[in-house]
Amino acid sequence: MAKALFIKTWGCQMNVYDSARMADVLAPVGYHPVDRAEDADMVILNTCHIREKAADKVFSELGRLKALKRRKAVNGGRLIIAVAGCVGQAEGAEIMARAPYVDMVFGPQTFHRLPEMVAAADSAPGQGVLDTEFPPESKFDFLPEEQGSQGISAFLAIQEGCDRFCTYCVVPYTRGAEFSRPAADILAEAQRLLAGGAVELTLLGQNVNAWKAAAPNGGTWGLGRLLREVAELEGVARLRYTTSHPSDMDEDLIQAHRDVPTLMPFVHLPVQSGSDLILAAMNRRHKAADYLRVVERLRAARPDIGLSSDFIVGFPGETDQDFADTLALIEAVGYAQAYSFKYSARPGTPAALLETDHVPDDIKTERLAVLQELVNRQQLAFNRALIGSVMPVLFDRPGKRAGQLLGRSPYMQSVHAEAGGERLGTLAPVRILGAHANSLSGRLVDSKEPEAAPCPETPA
Ligand code: SAH
Ligand code: SF4
Ligand code: F3S
Numbered sequence: 001m002a003k004a005l006f007i008k009t010w011g012c013q014m015n016v017y018d019s020a021r022m023a024d025v026l027a028p029v030g031y032h033p034v035d036r037a038e039d040a041d042m043v044i045l046n047t048c049h050i051r052e053k054a055a056d057k058v059f060s061e062l063g064r065l066k067a068l069k070r071r072k073a074v075n076g077g078r079l080i081i082a083v084a085g086c087v088g089q090a091e092g093a094e095i096m097a098r099a100p101y102v103d104m105v106f107g108p109q110t111f112h113r114l115p116e117m118v119a120a121a122d123s124a125p126g127q128g129v130l131d132t133e134f135p136p137e138s139k140f141d142f143l144p145e146e147q148g149s150q151g152i153s154a155f156l157a158i159q160e161g162c163d164r165f166c167t168y169c170v171v172p173y174t175r176g177a178e179f180s181r182p183a184a185d186i187l188a189e190a191q192r193l194l195a196g197g198a199v200e201l202t203l204l205g206q207n208v209n210a211w212k213a214a215a216p217n218g219g220t221w222g223l224g225r226l227l228r229e230v231a232e233l234e235g236v237a238r239l240r241y242t243t244s245h246p247s248d249m250d251e252d253l254i255q256a257h258r259d260v261p262t263l264m265p266f267v268h269l270p271v272q273s274g275s276d277l278i279l280a281a282m283n284r285r286h287k288a289a290d291y292l293r294v295v296e297r298l299r300a301a302r303p304d305i306g307l308s309s310d311f312i313v314g315f316p317g318e319t320d321q322d323f324a325d326t327l328a329l330i331e332a333v334g335y336a337q338a339y340s341f342k343y344s345a346r347p348g349t350p351a352a353l354l355e356t357d358h359v360p361d362d363i364k365t366e367r368l369a370v371l372q373e374l375v376n377r378q379q380l381a382f383n384r385a386l387i388g389s390v391m392p393v394l395f396d397r398p399g400k401r402a403g404q405l406l407g408r409s410p411y412m413q414s415v416h417a418e419a420g421g422e423r424l425g426t427l428a429p430v431r432i433l434g435a436h437a438n439s440l441s442g443r444l445v446d447s448k449e450p451e452a453a454p455c456p457e458t459p460a
Helices: 013-029 052-074 085-098 111-123 183-195 223-231 251-259 276-281 288-301 320-333 361-384
Strands: 003-009 031-033 042-047 080-084 104-106 129-131 153-157 200-204 212-214 220-222 238-242 266-268 306-313 337-342 390-398 404-408 414-418 427-435 439-444
Touching: 003 013, 013 031, 013 042, 013 085, 013 111, 013 153, 013 200, 042 052, 042 085, 052 080, 052 085, 080 085, 080 111, 085 104, 085 129, 104 111, 111 129, 153 183, 183 200, 183 212, 183 223, 200 223, 220 223, 223 238, 223 251, 251 288, 276 320, 288 320, 306 320, 306 361, 320 361, 337 361, 361 427, 390 414, 414 427
Parallel strands: 003 031, 003 042, 042 080, 080 104, 104 129, 153 200, 200 238, 266 306, 306 337, 414 439
Antiparallel strands: 212 220, 390 404, 390 427, 404 414, 427 439
8 A cells, every 4th residue: 555755854965765675675665755754654754963953952842742643543544753874873772762652763874774663663662763883784785776766966874983993983884894885785776876867976884985895896986986987977067075074075075176177176075173182182193284284285176166164162161272273274175165063972982971071061162163154255255256157057956036047156156047947957157146155146158159168068
């Protein structure tokens, strides 16, 4: 019997990828995706544990679902509620105890077993199924092929888990040990995504540039080689990868930015802090100067590269001087964009146990505002510097106004331009005319326009 599935996703791109894979796993047992919890027979919350706020959202959402489940029961229906993802992994037993109306809890590494979990939940309603094991098998060997098109811009998980154990971070505990998928599997999945209409592929991993795996014909490849091989597949217009650790940025990967034209000139390279003392306390295992050298090498390989980063302010023990060092690093790099967060103590991580002074919340708030003001200024300067240039834009959604489309530049900026619906899903050259804090606007370049600059990404 056909049943409806609603998945709500929080967290990183890997969770977005996982949610799509969960739908694939459930399709053969009769579940098809719908857009609202109200219409669903099963709701999966695919959750994020990275900061306290992220985890808190799960319990407030569960409260709403409990009421929905009760309404359905009154009308003789049934709603299966599942908690997946990193909160499921970290707090599975607690969720079962606190929210007994939850039917299933599982983590990022066991969702290939969803059909068995659903069967167990069906045969003993009210019992609760908990599966937060780190199984010896890799789920990737059990996941069915993707169902249908994954869109023009598709995610492809190539690496998962993390062995770096930054002292503030839950990921090594929620995702488990680093695992790299074999190159042949990745190439096959990439081919399917491209055949299904994708033109942009983003290779994903918690520590994606640590990817190292068996090559199809023996030997071992790193990420640089993998990108070169994926770039050879028919239909690839754009390649990206995220998220990278500065210490895993090897020479071959850096040179891939010089050699592979479809590899976008944009790298998300989190540094977290510019203070060597804080970096050491975070167990980042690199200094600020090491990071700046990586940036320099990337820029030597690809001078027009844009950089992005993550920052944590208010790590335990962070002084005014440490924070000033972070601002100095930001000044030295000049970012195209960046994400920044107040430090959030996470249960089970070493930093949460530090005896060092915790930074008061008002200081965290103040530092975050100062940092964001600096980054926003850099972002606006980066955007403004593009005015007058012609950039290839991948139009992926309708704009706010009729006759307008929105797309992404090579630097991930949103670009809007007047364009007909037939341009959706295509790359087109756009002359940038306006720059705002978070977006650009421009005009499609008519191929007859005499002064149009060459647009390397647009197929001739
Ligand atoms: N694997 C990636 C990203 C991990 S999570 C990496 O290694 O960079 C995304 C970002 O969340 C991190 O880069 C960090 O800036 C932030 N983050 C992680 N744990 C945090 C915590 N306890 N408090 C605040 N921010 C955190
Ligand atoms: Fe977390 Fe550090 Fe691993 Fe990134 S490298 S996932 S911040 S432990
Ligand atoms: Fe969040 Fe887990 Fe991703 S904690 S950031 S969903 S790896």
